Amino acid sequence: xxxxxxxxxxxFFSVPGNHLAGWRHPDAVPTYxxxxxxxxxxxxxxxxxxxDTIFFQxxxxxxxxxxxxxxxxxxxxxxxxxxxxxxxxxxxxxxxTSHIGLVATATTTYNEPYNIARRFASIDHISGGRAGWxxxxxxxxDESENFGxxxxxxxxxxxxxAAEFYEVVTGLWDSWEDGGLLRDKKTGxxxxxxxxxxxxxxxxxxxxxxxxxxxxxxQGWPVVAQAGSSEAGRDLAARTADVVFTAQTKIDEAxxxxxxxxxxxxxxxxxxxxxxxxxxxxxxxxxxxxxxRENYEYLQSLMPDDVALQSLSHISxxxxxxxxxxxxxxxxxPPSNAAKARQALVVRTARENNMTLRQIARHTAAGTGxxxxxxxxxxxxxxxxxxxxxxxxxxxxVVCNHYPKPFEDFCRQVVxxxxxxxxxxTEYQGTTLRDHLxxxxxxxxxxxxxxEALAREAS
Amino acid sequence: xxxxxxxxxxxFFSVPGNHLAGWRHPDAVPTYxxxxxxxxxxxxxxxxxxxDTIFFQxxxxxxxxxxxxxxxxxxxxxxxxxxxxxxxxxxxxxxxTSHIGLVATATTTYNEPYNIARRFASIDHISGGRAGWxxxxxxxxDESENFGxxxxxxxxxxxxxAAEFYEVVTGLWDSWEDGGLLRDKKTGxxxxxxxxxxxxxxxxxxxxxxxxxxxxxxQGWPVVAQAGSSEAGRDLAARTADVVFTAQTKIDEAxxxxxxxxxxxxxxxxxxxxxxxxxxxxxxxxxxxxxxRENYEYLQSLMPDDVALQSLSHISxxxxxxxxxxxxxxxxxPPSNAAKARQALVVRTARENNMTLRQIARHTAAGTGxxxxxxxxxxxxxxxxxxxxxxxxxxxxVVCNHYPKPFEDFCRQVVxxxxxxxxxxTEYQGTTLRDHLxxxxxxxxxxxxxxEALAREAS
Numbered sequence: 001x002x003x004x005x006x007x008x009x010x011x012f013f014s015v016p017g018n019h020l021a022g023w024r025h026p027d028a029v030p031t032y033x034x035x036x037x038x039x040x041x042x043x044x045x046x047x048x049x050x051x052d053t054i055f056f057q058x059x060x061x062x063x064x065x066x067x068x069x070x071x072x073x074x075x076x077x078x079x080x081x082x083x084x085x086x087x088x089x090x091x092x093x094x095x096x097t098s099h100i101g102l103v104a105t106a107t108t109t110y111n112e113p114y115n116i117a118r119r120f121a122s123i124d125h126i127s128g129g130r131a132g133w134x135x136x137x138x139x140x141x142d143e144s145e146n147f148g149x150x151x152x153x154x155x156x157x158x159x160x161x162a163a164e165f166y167e168v169v170t171g172l173w174d175s176w177e178d179g180g181l182l183r184d185k186k187t188g189x190x191x192x193x194x195x196x197x198x199x200x201x202x203x204x205x206x207x208x209x210x211x212x213x214x215x216x217x218x219q220g221w222p223v224v225a226q227a228g229s230s231e232a233g234r235d236l237a238a239r240t241a242d243v244v245f246t247a248q249t250k251i252d253e254a255x256x257x258x259x260x261x262x263x264x265x266x267x268x269x270x271x272x273x274x275x276x277x278x279x280x281x282x283x284x285x286x287x288x289x290x291x292x293r294e295n296y297e298y299l300q301s302l303m304p305d306d307v308a309l310q311s312l313s314h315i316s317x318x319x320x321x322x323x324x325x326x327x328x329x330x331x332x333x334p335p336s337n338a339a340k341a342r343q344a345l346v347v348r349t350a351r352e353n354n355m356t357l358r359q360i361a362r363h364t365a366a367g368t369g370x371x372x373x374x375x376x377x378x379x380x381x382x383x384x385x386x387x388x389x390x391x392x393x394x395x396x397x398v399v400c401n402h403y404p405k406p407f408e409d410f411c412r413q414v415v416x417x418x419x420x421x422x423x424x425x426t427e428y429q430g431t432t433l434r435d436h437l438x439x440x441x442x443x444x445x446x447x448x449x450x451x452e453a454l455a456r457e458a459s
Numbered sequence: 460x461x462x463x464x465x466x467x468x469x470x471f472f473s474v475p476g477n478h479l480a481g482w483r484h485p486d487a488v489p490t491y492x493x494x495x496x497x498x499x500x501x502x503x504x505x506x507x508x509x510x511d512t513i514f515f516q517x518x519x520x521x522x523x524x525x526x527x528x529x530x531x532x533x534x535x536x537x538x539x540x541x542x543x544x545x546x547x548x549x550x551x552x553x554x555x556t557s558h559i560g561l562v563a564t565a566t567t568t569y570n571e572p573y574n575i576a577r578r579f580a581s582i583d584h585i586s587g588g589r590a591g592w593x594x595x596x597x598x599x600x601d602e603s604e605n606f607g608x609x610x611x612x613x614x615x616x617x618x619x620x621a622a623e624f625y626e627v628v629t630g631l632w633d634s635w636e637d638g639g640l641l642r643d644k645k646t647g648x649x650x651x652x653x654x655x656x657x658x659x660x661x662x663x664x665x666x667x668x669x670x671x672x673x674x675x676x677x678q679g680w681p682v683v684a685q686a687g688s689s690e691a692g693r694d695l696a697a698r699t700a701d702v703v704f705t706a707q708t709k710i711d712e713a714x715x716x717x718x719x720x721x722x723x724x725x726x727x728x729x730x731x732x733x734x735x736x737x738x739x740x741x742x743x744x745x746x747x748x749x750x751x752r753e754n755y756e757y758l759q760s761l762m763p764d765d766v767a768l769q770s771l772s773h774i775s776x777x778x779x780x781x782x783x784x785x786x787x788x789x790x791x792x793p794p795s796n797a798a799k800a801r802q803a804l805v806v807r808t809a810r811e812n813n814m815t816l817r818q819i820a821r822h823t824a825a826g827t828g829x830x831x832x833x834x835x836x837x838x839x840x841x842x843x844x845x846x847x848x849x850x851x852x853x854x855x856x857v858v859c860n861h862y863p864k865p866f867e868d869f870c871r872q873v874v875x876x877x878x879x880x881x882x883x884x885t886e887y888q889g890t891t892l893r894d895h896l897x898x899x900x901x902x903x904x905x906x907x908x909x910x911e912a913l914a915r916e917a918s
Contacts, residue, residue, distance in 0.1 A: 016642075023642065023649070030642040030649075034674050036585045060573060062655075062672045069657055069668075076652045082640065082673050085581035088550040092585050095554030112569060114519060114605040122544035126495045126551050145668035146573040181541065183475075183482065183489040188763055190482070190489075193535045196521075198528055209528075209604035213521045214541050215493050304647055 004422045007388050008276055008395025008437060009415075010103070010245075011046035011054045013039065015083050017402030018282060020311055020365040021303035023079045028402035033083050040096050042407060049411035050425050052436040053101030053132060054093070055225075055245070055397060056086040060110055061143040064310065074306040087119050094127035101433030103132030103225055103243075109158055110138060110147045113168035113206055120222045121173060121214050129218030129432030133169075134225040134245065137162045139339050140314070155337055159232040161205045166224070166240050168208050171199040173221045174444045175211035197446050219434050220441040229257075229341035238264030241275060242439050245397055247345065247369035248279040254392035276437055280370030281384075281396040283410045289375050296374045299401055300362050308358065311365035315343040326358040342369055370399055380410075381417035388423060463881045466847050467735055467854025467896060468874075469562070469704075470505035470513045472498065474542050476861030477741060479770055479824040480762035482538045487861035492542050499555050501863055508870035509884050511895040512560030512591060513552070514684075514704070514856060515545040519569055520602040523769070533765040546578050553586035560892030562591030562684055562702075568617055569597060569606045572627035572665055580632060580676045588677030588891030592628075593684040593704065596621045598798050599773070614796055618691040620664045625683070625699050627667050630658040632680045633903045634670035656905050678893050679900040688716075688800035697723030700734055701898050704856055706804065706828035707738040713851035735896055739829030740843075740855040742869045748834050755833045758860055759821050767817065770824035774802040785817040801828055829858055839869075840876035847882060 015038070016023045016030040023030035032038030043054045062068070062082070068075040086104030093102055102123065106116050116133070124131035137158035144150070180195035199210035225243040228236055237244050238261050248254035262272045284299065286292025309321050317334035324331050330350040336343045346369070350360040366372055373380055387393040400406040418424035434441060474497070475482045475489040482489035491497030502513045521527070521541070527534040545563035552561055561582065565575050575592070583590035596617035603609070639654035658669035685700040687693060696703050697720050707713035721731045743758065745751025768780050776793035783790050789809040795802045805828070809819040825831055832839055846852040859865040877883035893900060 021647065024644045024647060026644075028644075030644075034584060034640070059672065060577075062670055065657070065668070065670060068652065068655070073652055076650050077647050079642075079649045081650060082635070084584060084673065085577045088546060088578055088581040088585060091547040091550035092554050095551050110571060111574065112606055115570065118519075118544045119547055122547040125493060125543060126547060145666075147571055148666040176541070181493070183538075185483045185485075185487075185489075188480065188483060188536050188761075188766070190538045191535050191540060193527065193532055196527070198524070207604075207607040209524070211521055211524060213518065214543065302647075307647070 005388060006425065006438075007384060007418060007423045008278055009049075009051045009424065010278055010395065010397040011042065011051050011407065012280060012397045012399035013042050013054060013056055013403070014080065014399050015403070016079055018370070018399045019299060019303075019401035020079065020307050022299065022400075022402035024302040025299060025402050027405040029404060030079060032403050033079070036084060036089070036092065038403065039084065039089055040093060042404060043093050043097055043100060045404065045408055045411050047097050047100040049415045050428060051100055052395070053103050053433055055103040055134065056089060056105065057134070058086050058105035058107070059140050059143060060107060060138065061140060061146050063140055063142055065142045066145070067313075074310065077304060077307050078310070087123065090123050090131065091126055094123065094130065099428045099431065100130065101132055101223065101436060102127055102130050103134055103223065103433075105134040105136050107136050107138045107143075108162040108165035110143065113165050114172065114208055114212070116165075117169040117172040117212055118214055121212065121217045124217035124219055124222045125214070129434070131217070131219070132223035132225055132243070132433055134227065135162060135166060135241075136227060155230070155340065156232065159228075159236060163236055164203045164205045166236070167203070168199065168201050168206050170221055171201060171445075172208070172210055172212040173216065174446060175199065176215040177444050177447050178216065181215060195446075216444060219432050220444070223433050223437065223439065233341070234261060235264060237261060238270075238275070239268045243437065244275060244277045246277060246279050247342070247371075248392070249349065249369075249371045251387060251390065251392045254279060254387065255390060258391050258393065273438065274440075276394040276439075278395045278397045279387075279393050280399050282366070282370050282372045282399050282401060283380060283406060283414065284372060284374040284401065285380070285406065285409050285413060286374075286376060289379065292374045292376060296372070300366065303362055303365055305358060305361070308361035308365045312346065312361050315339055315346055317343065321357065321361075324357055327356045330355070330357050330360050345369055366401070377413035377417050380414050381421060384418065385421055385423055464847060465884065465897075466843060466877060466882045467737055468508075468510045468883065469737055469854065469856040470501065470510050470866065471739060471856045471858035472501050472513060472515055472862070473539065473858050474498075474862070475538055477829070477858045478758060478762075478860035479538065479766050481758065481859075481861035483761040484758060484861050486864040488863060489538060491862050492538070495543060495548070495551060497862065498543065498548055499552060501866060502552050502556055502559060504863065504867055504870050506556050506559040508874045509887060510559055511854070512562050512892055514562040514593065515548060515564065516593070517545050517564035517566070518599050518602060519566060519597065520599060520605050522599055522601055524601045525604070526772075533769065536763060536766050537769070546582065549582050549590065550585055553582065553589065558887045558890065559589065560591055560682065560895060561586055561589050562593055562682065562892075564593040564595050566595050566597045566602075567621040567624035569602065572624050573631065573667060573671070575624075576628040576631040576671055577673055579681045580671065580673045583676035583678055583681045584673070588893070590676070590678070591682035591684055591702070591892055593686065594621060594625060594700075595686060614689070614799065615691065618687075618695060622695055623662045623664045625695070626662070627658070627660050627665050629680055630660060630904075631667070631669055631671040632675065633905060634658065635674040636903050636906050637675065640674060654905075675903060678891050679903070682892050682896065682898065692800070693720060694723060696720060697729075697734070698727045702896065703734060703736045705736060705738050706801070706830075707851070708804075708808065708828075708830045710846060710849065710851045713738060713846065714849060717850050717852065732897065733899075735853040735898075737854045737856045738852050739858050741825070741829050741831045741858050741860060742839060742865060742873065743831060743833040743860065744839070744865065744868050744872060745833075745835060748838065751833045751835060755831070759825065762821055762824055764817060764820070767820035767824045771805065771820050774798055774805055776802065780816065780820075783816055786815045789814070789816050789819050804828055825860070836872035836876050839873050840880060843877065844880055844882055
């Protein structure tokens with residue numbers, strides 16, 4: 001039995017590839033975006049490599065649709081436009097896998113908490129305790145027009161709604177204590193009235209009575225992931241998240257982020273083990289460092305300049321970057337309501353590396369802010385081990401430029417290197433996602449209250 | 460090849476049983492309500508019997524929760540309180556079946572059309588064209604308090620919202636024409652801009668720009684089912700539904716309903732084959748008629764009077780029926796906002812059959828308005844054949860008092876009788892739910908417009 005600190009691995013399946021031109025690679029299978037068999041294959045590859053979880057992000061709209069409607073025909077080059085709805089996908093994937101965690105994004109901005117609480121609890125039941133919910137606030141302006149809004153909600157309002165949404169969802173997950181269903185054929189009593197609870201939530205954004213019409217799920221609560229990097233996002237994550245997905249490109253910054261989240265968590269009475277920090281990682285493998293760099297250059301060559309520029313438009317604060325020289329510097333950007341933290345990261349990366357507009361655009365398009373790791377399997381394992389041991393990360397969320405080959409290669413070449421170092425499992429030890437991540441099952445709040453009341457009486 | 464008019468069969472899985480005391484039967488497995496393996500078993504039994512579809516109704520709340528909160532402890536005897544969320548369930552069931560249709564209810568009252576359009580289209584993709592959406596307006600007052608409302612929306616408002624919801628959902632389903640994704644690696648163009656469409660819907664209840672972030676699904680549109688029986692409900696169904704689920708207990712009334720829906724449909728330019736009418740049917744089987752009646756009496760004996768009375772409270776228009784003598788007549792009921800048509804049916808049934816309050820209460824609890832068919836397999840097949848041939852029904856939605864045995868018995872005993880008569884398939888002929896039901900794939904509206912424009916130019 002190994003006692004080394006263990007790495008967590010997530011497979012972030014960004015269809016048809018996280019690199020905006022990755023789908024043009026000869027190995028790429030872009031039809032995966034609408035083909036459930038592709039989703040199943042990637043998930044099964046991840047499970048064979050003993051990943052903790054697979055993860056699907058989500059957007060409730062076609063990214064770039066506003067611009068497409070305005071007639072910007074270069075938008076037709078964007079690949080990440082269609083996909084299967086992630087929660088239906090998770091439920092189906094539960095049937096073709098046995099151990100791996102199943103995490104999907106669902107926005108708090110355009111959903112009702114009762115519906116989200118039910119669906120993730122159901123997936124947790126169906127999968128035998130493998131569900132996870134990545135709680136986000138919607139940040140793509142193209143989404144708002146599909147839900148009756150002309151403009152996107154302000155950043156602060158979205159986070160306030162998200163925090164309240166979380167309270168309602170987790171409260172509903174506790175509706176039924178263990179043993180709440182008696183199903184006593186003899187007496188005819190189906191439920192134990194004292195173990196069914198009304199939430200009676202009345203807040204600024206929601207008014208929800210409860211109870212949820214589903215019993216508590218195998219994990220107590222499905223795992224909750226978050227990705228916020230702004231002040232409001234970090235604080236919500238530290239208080240509530242089991243897993244934090246983040247974009248970190250440099251070890252020093254990653255260590256500072258890691259320390260910040262764990263110390264914020266401590267302020268809320270949570271231990272460092274209660275929250276797992278998993279930066280994104282985009283592998284570009286080669287048998288040699290030279291070959292890996294060539295592979296990366298080849299991939300970058302597939303990306304048209306107009307597509308690269310568009311990858312910045314989301315954080316440009318409304319500035320039309322196509323009016324600036326591609327070989328000049330990144331111009332001063334107006335403040336962005338949509339993704340403050342991401343804008344700051346891009347600006348800093350460009351400044352620090354003296355990048356031209358074309359270079360920062362291609363760089364951003366290549367990894368959407370995530371670390372692009374170019375090298376051999378051994379180099380990658382070294383780097384991951386270093387980040388783990390120096391407390392820059394508890395694990396990584398592996399997101400590929402295209403699918404399936406780079407993901408298969410990572411699983412076949414890098415994972416065995418990690419296992420050889422004793423920092424990654426060779427077999428699953430448990431059956432639930434909480435088991436894999438080493439997270440406790442939260443106690444039902446009403447059971448705890450009853451237990452505490454009893455203890456007070458006894459003393 | 461048979462040329463007889465063919466019967467359609469749906470399996471309506473009402474967990475843990477449609478009879479309010481059915482779960483107390485020695486054969487009943489009430490734990491099925493939270494056990495996905497139960498859902499899978501019932502669906503696989505239905506598929507082995509070549510059913511057109513399985514069907515899950517839904518409630519976004521615990522029925523009876525208001526009364527439970529008020530302290531009415533008899534509510535603890537209600538069994539239909541918890542279940543798996545139906546759309547997640549459908550996606551999972553798609554993986555453990557190969558042919559049977561997969562239909563679930565989703566309310567238009569507490570959802571957003573963009574989310575519903577995506578999820579059912581995704582299930583249609585995942586299942587290879589087997590998804591169906593039962594469009595309802597929420598009629599249980601316990602649901603409203605889970606979505607920020609103190610009171611339920613008025614009947615007329617709910618139907619107006621439902622009609623607009625349908626327009627948005629089907630419009631979004633047409634967002635992508637066939638061939639809308641080019642994925643041309645050489646040119647770098649992912650989508651054909653001219654085959655992606657913005658809905659730009661602006662109505663009283665919704666404002667939705669589109670496009671949907673998912674391509675058109677194998678059935679074009681998932682099958683749409685409806686159950687409304689009121690004037691507004693019938694009209695919406697005749698205009699839009701592929702399948703109508705209905706509660707009909709007498710052949711003459713069923714024929715009138717059938718003729719009414721088909722003639723209303725004709726007014727909207729639809730043929731009689733475009734809309735399938737499937738009343739509910741609750742079988743109580745016996746090897747002899749006498750044994751079947753005994754089985755029914757035994758089942759009724761399991762039902763406490765207070766539970767039977769509660770089954771009427773939903774349609775009592777607020778009148779407390781427990782104050783009336785159980786062996787006296789059903790009292791005059793005030794108008795009901797929640798379920799007009801159902802109230803009218805119950806009142807008529809009681810009057811016509813001279814039933815006491817206890818009798819009509821037990822009768823209602825036994826079938827929630829659906830025809831309870833008590834008899835031998837041969838009797839049932841005779842009745843179903845008669846209803847089919849006399850145009851009282853295009854098929855039936857089989858809903859059982861408890862599970863799994865009565866459903867297994869129906870499939871093993873009644874289905875072979877129907878097959879022997881040549882009115883029900885012995886093998887699936889197609890692969891999609893539209894194939895099974897004999898329904899056309901609707902043409903994409905934009906493809907049709909382009910085709911029509913081209914024809915005008917040519918003439």
